[in-house]
Amino acid sequence: MSLTPFLIAKLSRVEPGVVRRAMSTASAIDEIEGGRPAEFSRGPNATAFALALFVARRPVHFYLGLAGLVGFPVYLLVRIGSFLIGWGMHIHGQ
Structure with a gap:
């Protein structure tokens, strides 16, 4: 299939x-x-x-929408990860 x-x-x-x-x-x-x-x-x-x-x-819209469903949570995880790394550097003084 x-x-x-x-x-x-x-x-x-x-x-x-x-x-x-x-x-x-x-x-x-x-x-x-x-x-x-x-x-x-x-x-x-x-x-x-x-x-x-x-x-x-509209096949292109279908696949771009599905890519967005995967891409947006990945974007959020990267943003949260970068915030946590910055916060950890601030707390530990490096």
Whole structure:
């Protein structure tokens, strides 16, 4: 399984088969307002379909958003680490 279906399956908590159907349905839809199958109207299937539709329309935004979800906590940890190192240097006088 490639990265995109794997991420959609994990984020929406559905089976890979549902993700494959959602992605094929999302890529086949020409208009966003043009309805969706009843299978994707409620629950986790709707989440999988929404993510598949988003990936089909704006794949760069999807991956940049996921990178931001990882990058922002890393940034916070680096900031806290640098503060603690500075504080430790101040307390121990070096």
